[in-house]
Amino acid sequence: MIRIIGGSARGTVLAAPKGMNTRPTLGRTRESIFNVLANVGLIDTKVLDIFAGTGALGLEAVSRGAAEAVLIDQATGSILQENARRCHAEDKVRILRKDAGRALRSLAGETFDYIFLDPPYRRGYVNEILEIVIRLGLPADHSIIIAEHVSAEPLDLPLLGGQVSLWKEKKVGETAVTYLLYTKC
Numbered sequence: 001m002i003r004i005i006g007g008s009a010r011g012t013v014l015a016a017p018k019g020m021n022t023r024p025t026l027g028r029t030r031e032s033i034f035n036v037l038a039n040v041g042l043i044d045t046k047v048l049d050i051f052a053g054t055g056a057l058g059l060e061a062v063s064r065g066a067a068e069a070v071l072i073d074q075a076t077g078s079i080l081q082e083n084a085r086r087c088h089a090e091d092k093v094r095i096l097r098k099d100a101g102r103a104l105r106s107l108a109g110e111t112f113d114y115i116f117l118d119p120p121y122r123r124g125y126v127n128e129i130l131e132i133v134i135r136l137g138l139p140a141d142h143s144i145i146i147a148e149h150v151s152a153e154p155l156d157l158p159l160l161g162g163q164v165s166l167w168k169e170k171k172v173g174e175t176a177v178t179y180l181l182y183t184k185c
Contacts, residue, residue: 002056005031007063009087014054015079029177032170033146034060036179037114040144042066045113048138050100050129055080055093057116057146062089070094070112072103100125104132111140118148127156134160139182151176161185 002014034042043065049058050072058069069092071080077097084093096103100119115133119125126149139145145164147155151174157164167179 002054004056004060004063004087006034006060007065009059009063009089012063012086014056014059014083014086016054017076017079029148029172029175030056030060033057033177034064036168037061037144037146038064042114046070046111046140047114047116048072048107048112049116050104050133051117051119051125052076052080053118055083057118058093059083059087059089061114061116062092063087066092066114068092068094070096070107070110072096072098072100074099074103100129101132104129104136104138107138108136110138111143112138113140113143115139115143115145116148117145121150122153124153126153127159130155130164131159134163134182137184141182141184143182145180145182147178147180149176149178150174155180 004012044067047058047061047066047069052071052073055071058071062069080095084090164180164182167181169178
């Protein structure tokens, strides 16, 4: 059972896709991520959640004070809508039911303070999507990108053109959560 951990929607149980191969971010991992971000500040920020699944990361951010979250997932759009409703966040959430590349291109011209990226593991998506995010200029200056990926699929920071630096990384088993700082050149 996936629940919102903190903020205005604390305790809200989120709907999850049945029979789909989803891998929601574990509650303790999500709590750790938001403890880190609480020290930086979430109030009135704009959040992008790529490969959102249940929307737990984006909805957790809104519950804790983010002004807006854009949730991208081609397969789980109706679940994202239901979860936004359960969290009473329909007015703060935009849902894009497109493949990640098309959805990101449709956001060109916008910027985000926090970008969550949790692609399917072992498919090479993490670096591909990060490159698209940077090329389109989606991170705001001094934004943070949080990527959840397998340790065996490390992030290729040189591919990102020097605008991204490693802030911290936490590994649990085969999973890594990597925090990147983005600075416009």
